[in-house]
Structure formats: structure tokens, C-alpha cells
Amino acid sequence: VSERAADPEERARRAEEALEEVVADRNRLWAELQRRNAMEADLDYWRGRATDIEKSRWWKLGFPLRYAKRFKKDPAGMLEGRAAAIRRRRRGK
Amino acid sequence: VSVVTVAIPVLNGARYLDEVLSAVRAQRIDRELEILIVDSGSTDGSLEIARRHGAVIHEIDKREFSHGGTRNRMMALARGDHVVFITQDATPADDGWLAALLEGFEQADDVAAVFGPHEARPDASHMIKSEMERHFASWGHGREIHVQRLDTSPEGLAEYRRFPGQLTFFSDVNGAVARWAWERVQYREVPYAEDQLLGRELIEAGFAKVFHPDARVLHSHDYPPVAFFRRYFDEFRSLREVLGFRQPWGPRQTPRDVRGLVGADKRWLQAQGLGGRDLVRPLLVSGRHHAGRMAGSIIGTRANRLPRAVRRLLSLEGRDSFTPHEVPGGLLERGEANFDPNWPWEFVRRSYPRREVAVEPHTGKSDGPMTIAWVVPPWSVGSGGHTTIFRLVRQMERRGHSCSIHLFDAERSESRAGGELRDEIREHFVDIDAPVFRDLSRWEGADVAIATEWRTAFPVRDLPGCREKVYLVQDDEPQFYATSSRSIWAEESYRMGYRCVAYTPWMADILREKWGLEARYFECGTDLDVYEFAGEEGRRRDLIAVYARRETERRAVELALAGLATAFERRPNLRVAAFGSNLGVTGPLPLEDRGVRPPRELAELYREASVGVVFSLTTHSLVAQEMMASGLPVVELEGDNVTRALGESGQLVELAERTPDSIADAVERLLDDRERAAAMAARARSFVEERTWERAGDQLETALREFLSTPRSVPSLL
Numbered sequence: 001v002s003e004r005a006a007d008p009e010e011r012a013r014r015a016e017e018a019l020e021e022v023v024a025d026r027n028r029l030w031a032e033l034q035r036r037n038a039m040e041a042d043l044d045y046w047r048g049r050a051t052d053i054e055k056s057r058w059w060k061l062g063f064p065l066r067y068a069k070r071f072k073k074d075p076a077g078m079l080e081g082r083a084a085a086i087r088r089r090r091r092g093k
Numbered sequence: 094v095s096v097v098t099v100a101i102p103v104l105n106g107a108r109y110l111d112e113v114l115s116a117v118r119a120q121r122i123d124r125e126l127e128i129l130i131v132d133s134g135s136t137d138g139s140l141e142i143a144r145r146h147g148a149v150i151h152e153i154d155k156r157e158f159s160h161g162g163t164r165n166r167m168m169a170l171a172r173g174d175h176v177v178f179i180t181q182d183a184t185p186a187d188d189g190w191l192a193a194l195l196e197g198f199e200q201a202d203d204v205a206a207v208f209g210p211h212e213a214r215p216d217a218s219h220m221i222k223s224e225m226e227r228h229f230a231s232w233g234h235g236r237e238i239h240v241q242r243l244d245t246s247p248e249g250l251a252e253y254r255r256f257p258g259q260l261t262f263f264s265d266v267n268g269a270v271a272r273w274a275w276e277r278v279q280y281r282e283v284p285y286a287e288d289q290l291l292g293r294e295l296i297e298a299g300f301a302k303v304f305h306p307d308a309r310v311l312h313s314h315d316y317p318p319v320a321f322f323r324r325y326f327d328e329f330r331s332l333r334e335v336l337g338f339r340q341p342w343g344p345r346q347t348p349r350d351v352r353g354l355v356g357a358d359k360r361w362l363q364a365q366g367l368g369g370r371d372l373v374r375p376l377l378v379s380g381r382h383h384a385g386r387m388a389g390s391i392i393g394t395r396a397n398r399l400p401r402a403v404r405r406l407l408s409l410e411g412r413d414s415f416t417p418h419e420v421p422g423g424l425l426e427r428g429e430a431n432f433d434p435n436w437p438w439e440f441v442r443r444s445y446p447r448r449e450v451a452v453e454p455h456t457g458k459s460d461g462p463m464t465i466a467w468v469v470p471p472w473s474v475g476s477g478g479h480t481t482i483f484r485l486v487r488q489m490e491r492r493g494h495s496c497s498i499h500l501f502d503a504e505r506s507e508s509r510a511g512g513e514l515r516d517e518i519r520e521h522f523v524d525i526d527a528p529v530f531r532d533l534s535r536w537e538g539a540d541v542a543i544a545t546e547w548r549t550a551f552p553v554r555d556l557p558g559c560r561e562k563v564y565l566v567q568d569d570e571p572q573f574y575a576t577s578s579r580s581i582w583a584e585e586s587y588r589m590g591y592r593c594v595a596y597t598p599w600m601a602d603i604l605r606e607k608w609g610l611e612a613r614y615f616e617c618g619t620d621l622d623v624y625e626f627a628g629e630e631g632r633r634r635d636l637i638a639v640y641a642r643r644e645t646e647r648r649a650v651e652l653a654l655a656g657l658a659t660a661f662e663r664r665p666n667l668r669v670a671a672f673g674s675n676l677g678v679t680g681p682l683p684l685e686d687r688g689v690r691p692p693r694e695l696a697e698l699y700r701e702a703s704v705g706v707v708f709s710l711t712t713h714s715l716v717a718q719e720m721m722a723s724g725l726p727v728v729e730l731e732g733d734n735v736t737r738a739l740g741e742s743g744q745l746v747e748l749a750e751r752t753p754d755s756i757a758d759a760v761e762r763l764l765d766d767r768e769r770a771a772a773m774a775a776r777a778r779s780f781v782e783e784r785t786w787e788r789a790g791d792q793l794e795t796a797l798r799e800f801l802s803t804p805r806s807v808p809s810l811l
Contacts, residue, residue: 023461030464030537031495037535038497038511038528045510045531 097195098127098173101148102163104155106181107137113184114146120191127172133158139181161280161287164265168275176272178265178288179310186212186309194269197303200240205274205300206292209267209308210235217313219375220382223361224354225313231259232304239304243296251434257336263292263302267310274300283418285410286331290418293336316409318385323409325389326396330408333394334417340390347387354383437504441582444551449590450562451555453538454808459801462493466539466559467527468549469500471507474521475689477715478567481596481617482545483523485565488790496527499536501549507531541797546570550586561800564591566600566612568712569734573647594796597713599737613796616738617715618786623692624722626778627700629771635666637760638698638725640707640716641686642673649708649730649751654680656749656756657706663757664764670698673716692719699723704763704770706756713738717746718784721777726770728759743769745777 006014053059071078099117103110117128128148132140134155143150151170153163168176177194185191190209197207210229213222226235233239241260243253253260265288278294280287295302316324332338358379362372396404397415405413467486472479486496500507500514507514515529538558544550547570553562564586571587574580587604593612595601601614639657643650654671661667661682671678672687672695679686687698696719699705705720705727712734720727727746729735735748742748747770749759763770 020461027462027464027495030539031497033537034495034497034528037537038515038530041530041532041535042510042512 096125096127096173097122097191098129098167098171098176099191100129100131100164100167100171100176100178101181102158102160102167103130103132103135103139103143103181104158105135105137105139107135107139107142109182109184110139110142111146113179113181114142114148116185116188117179117191118146119188120185121188122191122195124195126191129167129171129176131163131167131170133163159282159287160285161290162282164280164287165275165282168270168272168279171272174272175269176275177269178267180266180312183211183266183310183312186311190308190310193305193308197238197269197305197308198271200238200303201301203242203299203301204240204303205271205278205295205298206263207269207303207305207308208262208264209305209310211264211267211312212309213313214311217315218378218382219362219365220358220379221313221315223358226361227357229304229306231262233306236306238306241296241302241304243299245299247434247436247439257293258338260296260302261289261293261336263288263295265291266312267308281418283335284331284412284414284416285327286335289332290335318381320409321382322385322389323407325386326393326407327409327412329390329393330396330404330415333396334415337417338394340387340394342387342391347391351380351383351387354386355379358383435505438578438582440503440548440551441585444554444585447585447588448554450553451557451559452562452805453558453560454806455560455801455804456807457802457804459798462495463489463540463797463801464495464497465489465797466497466499466536466542468533468542468544468553468556469498470546470548471500471502471504474517478546480522481567481715482565483518483525484618484786485615485790485793486525486527487523488786489794490526492790492794494794496525497530497539498525498527499530499533501533501552502531503548540801544586544591547583547586550589550591551582554589554591560804561797562591563797563800564589564593565596566593566604567596568647569600569603570711572711592800594793597734597738599734600712602737611800613792613799615789615792615796616784617718618784618789619715619718619722619781620692621722621782621785624696624699624719626722626724628724629767631700632703633668633701634703634764635664635668636702637667637669638702638705638720639669639671640673640705640714641671641678643678644674644676647710648673649710650674650678652730652751652753653706653708653756654678654682654684655753657760658682659753659757660760663761670702672698695719696723699725703767704728704760706760709734718781721745721774722781724771724774724778726763726774727777728756728763730756739780743773745773745780747773 101113114128117126120126128146129151130143130148131151131153132143133153140150157163164178175195175198177191179185194207194209198204211225213225229235232241243249243260268288270291274295278291278298281290283290292302314324329338329340355376359372359376362375367375392399392407397417399407401413404415405411467482469479469482486498489496498518509531511529511531514531515525518525518529533552533556536556538556540559541561541563542553542556542559543563543565544553545565550564570583571580574583587608587610591610593601593604593610595604595612595614596617598614601612604610604612637657639653640648641650641653642648657669658681661669668685669682670685670687672690674686675689677686678684690698699720700723702725705717705725707714707717707720707727708730709717710730710732717727717729728749729739729746731742731748731750735746739745747759747763749756
């Protein structure tokens with residue numbers, strides 16, 4: 001039976017149902033978008049905070065200490081990492 | 094026929110002067126051309142060359158010369174409406190140079206000056222060629238006409254203070270000045286960088302300046318390395334004197350800067366077809382040049398710290414002075430300390446001219462779940478208004494609506510991330526699902542946007558993508574403030590055409606009757622699980638609980654304490670427990686200050702005390718409602734806000750006139766007639782029991798659906 005032939009009330013009911021589904025779907029997507037946006041906003045916020053910290057004078061002054069601490073913890077790893085970085089740079093050239 | 098003047102200050106410029114004047118004479122323009130030369134004592138035949146080209150010549154003594162003063166003199170001598178300044182070694186690159194400069198003035202009525210690019214001469218070093226190309230690519234990518242004007246918004250001014258050079262740069266090696274502008278802003282008599290100062294003053298006076306890429310001249314200097322260092326010392330000393338510029342430096346930054354400049358030269362050389370080993374030598378030269386340039390700029394912009402003798406030694410022109418030049422009223426100097434680009438009330442200023450709330454046309458569909466975006470001001474834990482807002486958010490979520498919460502923090506008092514704010518709401522207020530945003534930057538629209546306080550009403554009004562805008566009015570906020578900007582602005586939020594949902598019918602009536610707004614109301618619930626009813630047993634006959642949040646003026650805490658002091662005079666055995674303030678409470682009677690307490694501790698106090706005193710001058714207080722739930726007889730102040738919500742005195746609360754004696758009388762009446770007080774407390778509990786948060790949620794949801802069902806405008810079918 002074609003849509004045209006159906007009872008008008010039935011058609012209206014079906015249309016209502018379809019509309020409700022669409023609205024529910026739209027709300028779900030809206031909520032999902034809001035959640036994602038909120039997460040991205042938080043990510044931006046924390047990135048900004050990290051950048052601020054890295055730019056601060058105290059962080060820069062602490063660089064030798066942090067470097068020495070890392071070196072003391074894993075001297076071989078540090079030297080290997082440094083060598084790998086130099087190799088990468090040379091290969092890049 | 095109007096006249097254009099090309100003005101050239103000359104001193105022993107024979108090397109290029111003939112070439113320069115020939116190129117000037119060859120210009121294709123539809124105006125009369127005047128060449129004006131001011132010579133300050135040439136001995137190399139420059140004057141003869143100038144005469145040969147038909148220049149108008151004025152001779153001055155060498156001691157009379159100054160870059161700014163002499164150019165002012167030339168402006169006064171010139172016949173042209175536009176005066177083009179070039180130097181004796183700047184050769185117009187083609188015959189369209191002058192027409193291009195004049196075309197710059199046609200870009201707008203307020204163009205005060207036009208400048209064009211300098212192209213390095215063929216024999217210049219690659220560093221100079223590369224640097225000039227980069228420098229003039231700052232405007233219109235070096236290819237398009239670029240009009241510069243000062244953006245006087247707070248953001249624009251802040252940007253200008255950070256990077257003034259982008260707007261102030263002007264060069265009288267190749268620049269033109271409109272006479273009308275010079276009549277208002279003239280060159281200053283400074284030893285150097287007079288063109289930068291003129292550019293700055295013209296921009297700060299509100300005029301436009303134009304860069305025209307086709308007005309090219311050939312002009313460059315090449316010096317040996319030490320002389321370059323000394324020239325840069327001079328140039329940058331002047332930039333410090335005139336613009337206050339200081340070249341940043343640091344053990345990591347400066348090598349990085351030099352490396353960056355050498356890298357730019359490398360790219361330039363590669364674009365010219367150089368590669369491999371051929372790059373090594375030029376890049377070493379680049380490194381030396383830019384290191385010298387950086388040293389010259391760092392030391393030059395700090396020349397004030399050097400002794401005169403050292404300044405003279407470092408200067409190519411042998412100048413030993415350092416004279417910071419103050420531009421009267423210059424934006425770079427004026428009130429730096431008082432300029433606040435983050436002025437908290439800027440959002441109000443920007444909200445004018447007055448306009449109605451912006452909403453999208455829609456069909457009026459109002460059933461089914463909604464998307465609701467709440468815009469809230471910053472809060473502190475314990476804030477009653479925010480507790481109500483977040484409880485309503487929860488109520489909407491429980492009904493299947495999707496919510497988001499956006500902070501509007503005009504005063505920038507909140508530094509936490511949205512996730513942290515959400516955690517705080519969940520921990521200290523209500524367990525909501527909605528995501529929380531720390532600003533409005535990621536606004537996506539919603540079926541309904543809700544402003545929750547007068548400040549939020551301003552941004553919400555203009556937010557896009559909403560079918561309806563609603564104002565949740567918990568209090569008559571204009572009354573919060575003494576006659577002031579804030580009271581005016583709080584009133585302004587009632588003129589925006591919001592549809593309102595007010596706390597209490599009393600507030601809804603004010604919005605309707607006084608402000609002509611469409612208003613529904615909701616009534617707050619009380620957490621009956623926390624504020625359990627207690628009868629007369631167990632209550633201490635001498636204990637009064639008083640809400641003393643003196644941070645909030647509308648709580649009339651001083652009046653409450655005055656009344657209690659009078660009561661204490663009559664009954665010295667009374668004990669008063671004050672709560673609700675972080676500031677500490679003192680009064681003319683012995684007080685036990687309990688500070689801000691969690692709800693469960695307050696509930697205990699309400700069950701223990703015999704009378705509760707809580708005032709609110711601008712609405713009906715939730716604290717009073719919580720006392721009523723706990724069976725504690727309450728004294729309130731007479732007023733429409735209270736009687737409309739709670740009826741006549743003695744019905745649900747005991748009302749006092751606004752005098753200490755009357756307050757003391759009301760307290761005594763409740764203490765003396767406990768039977769009557771208990772009956773009143775029982776009625777009050779019934780009243781509160783009817784007012785649940787579910788009911789408040791229903792009232793809000795119904796109001797929102799009613800508003801949506803009657804759209805302000807419907808979509809066009811066309």
C-alpha cells in the first residue's frame with residue numbers, strides 16, 4: 001500500500017514518530033558535540049597552561065637541574081637519545 | 094593643474110643625484126612637478142646637477158640641518174598639496190613611481206602619508222636584498238596596496254602597544270606626506286628616525302597611512318662589517334628614543350634570532366638558484382652580518398646605559414647623545430599603567446546601541462526534549478543562587494533535556510578549566526551531567542539559552558543559533574546596588590525583551606508590571622531529606638539562629654543584629670548563633686560565629702534553636718525556607734517580597750517592622766508563646782513540603798514550553 005493511500009491519521013502519527021526520532025537524534029548529537037567541544041576546550045586550556053609554565057623564567061632556570069636529574073637517572077638512554085637526534089638531523093639534511 | 098613636489102635634502106650627493114633627478118623628471122603624471130632641493134653645503138657639484146634638472150634650490154648652513162627641521166622647512170617651501178620625500182641616493186625604479194605614490198592618497202579621504210618599498214641596488218649584498226624584500230612584504234604581502242589605521246578598540250590598542258612598528262613605519266627615503274596632514278602633525282626636530290616619529294604621530298592622530306607596492310625606489314647601503322654594526326647602533330638607538338623599542342635578547346633567544354635571519358637569507362639565496370657548497374660562503378657572511386646587526390640593535394636600544402664616550406665611539410655618525418622623545422599624548426607613553434585592555438565592563442559598552450534579544454525563527458514546536466544552554470556568572474561554593482541554577486539544570490536533565498553550562502566571567506576571576514569547574518559543581522552542588530565551558534568561545538546554539546544573572550543577560554542577548562532566550566530572574570538585582578553603574582546596567586538587562594522565569598510570583602509581577610516583560614515563575618524546593626522536621630522537644634529555649642551573611646548587603650545583617658541586641662538587653666540569657674559569613678561577624682551582643690557551614694550542620698542548628706532570624710530585602714529567602722522545613726519558627730522583615738510569598742504575620746513566619754524594637758518584639762513573641770510558634774512552624778513545614786524541586790522543575794519546563802510554543806517569528810515559507 002502506498003503512502004498516499006494510507007489513513008491520514010496514521011500518516012500523521014508516523015510523521016510525528018519520525019519527527020520525534022529526528023529530534024531525539026539531534027539532541028543526542030548536540031550533547032555529544034558539547035561534550036567533545038568541552039574536552040577540546042579543556043585540552044586547549046591545559047596546553048596553554050603548559051606553554052605558560054615552559055615560558056616562565058623559573059622553568060628555564062630549572063632546565064640544568066632537570067637535565068642533570070634525567071641524566072643521573074639514565075645516562076646511557078640520554079646519550080643514545082641525543083645521538084639518535086643528531087643522526088635524524090643529518091638524515092634530514 | 095595641481096602641483097606635486099619632490100623634495101630632496103642634499104649634502105654632497107653627486108654620486109647618484111643625476112640618476113635620481115633624471116628618474117624623477119621622467120615620471121608620468123598629470124600634475125605639475127616641482128623638484129625642491131635644500132642643500133646644506135655641498136662641495137661636490139651637487140648644486141650644478143640640481144640646477145641642470147630645473148630644481149628649486151635653497152641653500153642652508155650645515156649647522157642648520159636636522160632631519161625633522163629641514164623637512165618641515167621643505168614642506169613650508171613646497172608648492173605641492175602632496176610632498177614626496179626621497180633621499181639623494183634613492184632612485185625611482187620606473188616612471189610610474191610618483192603616480193603610484195599619488196594613487197595611495199586616493200585610497201581614502203584620511204590618507205595622510207604614503208610610502209613605497211626600497212629595492213636594493215644590484216651591487217648590494219644578499220643580506221640587504223633579502224632583508225629589504227622581507228621587510229616590505231610586511232604590508233600587503235609586498236604586492237598589494239595596504240591601508241593602515243589604528244584600531245582603537247581595547248584589543249586593537251593592546252596589539253598596537255605590543256607591535257607598534259607594523260603601523261608606525263614610515264620612510265622619508267621614499268614617502269609622501271599630504272599637506273593637510275602636515276599642517277596638523279609636523280616633523281619633530283629629532284636627530285634621527287624623524288620619519289618613524291611622524292608615522293607614529295599620524296597613526297596615533299587617527300589618520301590612515303598607505304603602502305603602495307609599485308612606488309619602488311632603488312636604495313641601499315653597504316658598509317664593512319664594523320661600520321654596519323655602528324650604523325645599526327645608530328638606527329636602533331633612535332628607535333628606542335622615538336618608539337621606546339627595546340630589542341629582546343637572551344642567551345638562547347639571540348642565537349636563535351640570528352639563526353632565523355641566516356635561515357631567511359638561505360631561503361632567499363636558494364630562490365636565486367644557489368645550492369650546495371655555493372651557499373657556505375654567503376651564509377658565513379650572513380652569520381657575521383646578522384650577529385653584528387643583532388649586537389648593534391641590542392646595544393643601541395640600551396644606549397641610555399652607556400657612557401657618552403662609548404656612545405660616540407659606537408656611533409657611525411659620531412653622536413653621543415641619548416634623548417628619549419616624548420610625543421605629547423602619544424599612545425605608547427600615555428597612561429600605560431592605567432590602560433586595561435581587559436576592562437571588565439567592556440561587554441556592557443559593546444552591548445549598545447540597545448537591541449532586542451536575537452532568536453531564530455521557528456515553527457513553535459514545543460514538545461519533546463530540548464537542548465538548553467545555561468550561561469552563569471562565576472560562583473563560590475555555598476552560593477545559594479548557583480545552587481538553585483544547578484538544581485534546575487539537574488531537573489531538566491532528569492526530564493530528558495540536554496544541557497550545557499557556560500561561564501561568563503567578565504571580571505576574569507576564574508582561572509580553572511571547564512572540567513575542574515564541572516567537578517566542583519558535582520562535588521559541592523548537584524550531580525549534573527552537563528559539560529561545563531569556562532567561556533562562550535565554543536558556543537553552538539541551543540533550543541533555549543538561559544541568562545541567569547544581569548551580567549549574563551548582555552552576552553546571551555546576542556548569541557546565535559537559539560530558538561528562544563530566557564532570563565532566569567532569582568532576585569530584583571537593580572536593588573542589589575546603590576545608585577551606580579551596576580544598578581543602571583542591571584536595570585538595562587530588563588529592557589532587552591527577554592522572556593523571564595522569575596523566582597516567586599512577586600518577582601514575576603515586578604517584571605510584568607514595572608518592566609512590561611513576559612514572565613512566569615517558579616518556586617524553589619527545599620531538600621527535605623537534609624532539613625528534617627523537628628518539633629518542640631529538644632529545642633534550646635535560649636538559642637537564636639541568625640543568618641549573618643554580611644557580604645550580602647540585601648541581607649540587612651546589621652539590622653538583624655541591632656534587633657537581637659535589643660532582645661538580649663531584655664533577656665540576658667539569650668544565646669545567638671550567627672552563620673553564613675566568611676568575613677567574621679561581631680555585634681553589640683555576645684555572638685557565637687559559626688561561619689559558613691555545610692547543610693547537615695545547619696539542619697542540626699535549625700533543629701536545636703528556638704527562633705530563626707533571616708532577612709532578605711529583595712526576594713523570599715531560601716534559608717528561611719530551610720528553617721521552615723526544619724520546624725524552626727522564623728522572624729522575617731515586613732515587605733512585599735515576603736508577604737506575597739509567605740502571607741501575613743503569624744501565618745507562616747513572624748513579621749517584624751524594620752526597627753530593632755520590632756525585631757526584638759517578634760523574637761520575644763515566638764519565645765513566649767511556644768504553642769503558637771509550634772503551630773506556625775507546622776503550617777510552614779506543610780507549605781515547604783508542597784514546594785519540591787520536582788515542582789520547580791515542572792514550573793520551569795512548562796514555562797520554557799509555553800515560550801517555545803509562541804515563537805517571536807516563524808520561518809518564511811518562501
